Amino acid sequence: MALTRPPLDPELRALLADMPLVPELNREVLPQIRQFSSTPVEPLLEGRAVDRREVSIAGADGADIPLSVFSPAGPDHTTPAPCVYWMHGGGMVMGDRFSQLDIPLEWLDLFGAVVVSVDYRLAPEATGTSLVDDCYHGLLWVAGHADELGVDPGRIIVAGVSAGGGLTAGVALLARDCGGLPLAAQVLICPMLDHHNDTTSSRQYAGEPGVWTREMNEFGWRSVLGDLADDAVPAHVSPATAGDLSGLPDTYVDAGTAEVFRDEAVAYATRLWAAGGQAELHVWAGGFHGFDALYPQALISAQARRARTDWLARVLTPRPQLAGRRAGR
Numbered sequence: 001m002a003l004t005r006p007p008l009d010p011e012l013r014a015l016l017a018d019m020p021l022v023p024e025l026n027r028e029v030l031p032q033i034r035q036f037s038s039t040p041v042e043p044l045l046e047g048r049a050v051d052r053r054e055v056s057i058a059g060a061d062g063a064d065i066p067l068s069v070f071s072p073a074g075p076d077h078t079t080p081a082p083c084v085y086w087m088h089g090g091g092m093v094m095g096d097r098f099s100q101l102d103i104p105l106e107w108l109d110l111f112g113a114v115v116v117s118v119d120y121r122l123a124p125e126a127t128g129t130s131l132v133d134d135c136y137h138g139l140l141w142v143a144g145h146a147d148e149l150g151v152d153p154g155r156i157i158v159a160g161v162s163a164g165g166g167l168t169a170g171v172a173l174l175a176r177d178c179g180g181l182p183l184a185a186q187v188l189i190c191p192m193l194d195h196h197n198d199t200t201s202s203r204q205y206a207g208e209p210g211v212w213t214r215e216m217n218e219f220g221w222r223s224v225l226g227d228l229a230d231d232a233v234p235a236h237v238s239p240a241t242a243g244d245l246s247g248l249p250d251t252y253v254d255a256g257t258a259e260v261f262r263d264e265a266v267a268y269a270t271r272l273w274a275a276g277g278q279a280e281l282h283v284w285a286g287g288f289h290g291f292d293a294l295y296p297q298a299l300i301s302a303q304a305r306r307a308r309t310d311w312l313a314r315v316l317t318p319r320p321q322l323a324g325r326r327a328g329r
Contacts, residue, residue, distance in 0.1 A: 003204045006257040009286025015295045016288065021209035025216040027124065030093060037094035041068070044102055048109065049073040059137045061130075066119040067138055068097050069149065070105065072112050080152035082184070082316050084108075085142055086117040087135050087171070089162030089290065091192070091212065091220035093123050100161050100293045103189070103305070110309060111316055114151050116142050120167065123223035131224065132170040132236050136178075139171055143181055155316060157185045161293055162212070162261075163220065165191025169239035169268070176247050177236075183249040185315045187308065190255045190289055191265055194240035195221040195233055199263035205289075212260055212289040240264055246275040252311050253279055254304060256287020280311055 008016065022033060045052065053069040072081070084107050088099035097117040104115045120126075120134035139158065146153040158175075160168035165188040175181040197217050206214035225233060235242035251272055255265040262283060269281040284291070284304050292301035 003200065005204050007286060008258050008288060009284075009291075009298070009300050011298050012286060012288060012291055012295060012300065015298060016211075019211075019294075021211065022216075023209045025091070025093075025219045034094045037090055037099065038096045039098050039101065041098040041101065044098070044105060045070075048105065050105075050108065055141075057137065057141045060133050063121065063130075063134070065121075065134050065138055066097065067141065068117045068119075070108055070115040070117075071150065072108060072114075080146070080155075081150055082111055082113045082155035082157065083142060083146075083149065083151040084113050084115045085139050085156060085158045085171075086115060087120070087158070087160030087164035087167045088117065089160070089164045089192075089293070090122070091216060092131060092163040092166075092224050093220050095122075095163075100164070102296070103161065103293065104159060106305070106309065107312060111312070113157075114149055116149075123220070124226075127224055127226050128228070129234060129237055132167050132174065135167050135171050136174045139175065139181070154182065155184045156182075157187060157312070157315070158183055159187035159189070160191070161189040162290055163192045165189050166193050166239060169193060170236040172248050172251075173236045173239060173242055185250045185252065185312070186248065187252045187312070188254075188265070188268070189293075189308070190259060190261050191253065191268070192217070192220070192261060193238070193268050194264040195225060195238040196230075196240070197221060199267075201262040201264075202260050205258075205260045210288070211294070214260060217260055240268060244275065245271050245277060248272065248275075248277050250315055251277065251279040252282075252308060254282040254284065254308065256284045256289065256291055258286055259289035261289065282307055 051071045051073045055067040084104045086104045088095045097119040107113045118138035172186045202214045253269045269279045272279040292304045
């Protein structure tokens, strides 16, 4: 018996009515779906003063990892810029480094941020830790080339949407555990965090076509994990299973009420608080999975993007010291 679902935001419901939904995701249809999962980057750059650079680095196993670097164009800046290291969505099985890129490009416009987007390998061709390892090695390259990129190493933010949100959380765990690479913040947008796929929200969005369903989620996780036993899944692959969430950077988490990942996003923020971390959580009433990436013109999407941007502005702005400290008290 299907569980009752929270209603969709009326404007989103009207927009979604015109969108063809994939009835099933499997190995047979995946090649066709991949053809439509990438966004041409050129239209996103039109009208923006952006310098673009393409880089290819070697991953842990020698595989090529493409990175796209987008920097504000114009005279050389004497003050190092913040950096947004971006991980795209696509259920770990589709998409590329240009997918959902309009989100971090807004932060380039507003904050003068350098945006670096990573083209991690996809499942099922790549499995296990390959995807998150690719993302982590790209981050190490950014940190190691901060001067060359004009980036402030103290203001590197990791961010991603959906599968990219889960990979962002995994990368933050690796940065903490593998040498203490400091991160200014992590932004987890409707993140794919838990391979168990058994929350109430996951079960609510099963049994019929949708933007991202429990069945699609199961295919994505199986594509990455294969026959790996549940207790052998590394925490940086499925971050919800991490036993310790202390020592992570300030975190922004958001999701919609009407989506698969609602409950795991809320649970992750709750555990960050329990570990003494700082997290800001937004759950948008009537939002389906990826609503603000798919329909940025909707009112609720604009509100979600604005809340995210306002939070980043606080993170990136140096905080004035207390008057008592200035007075030497």
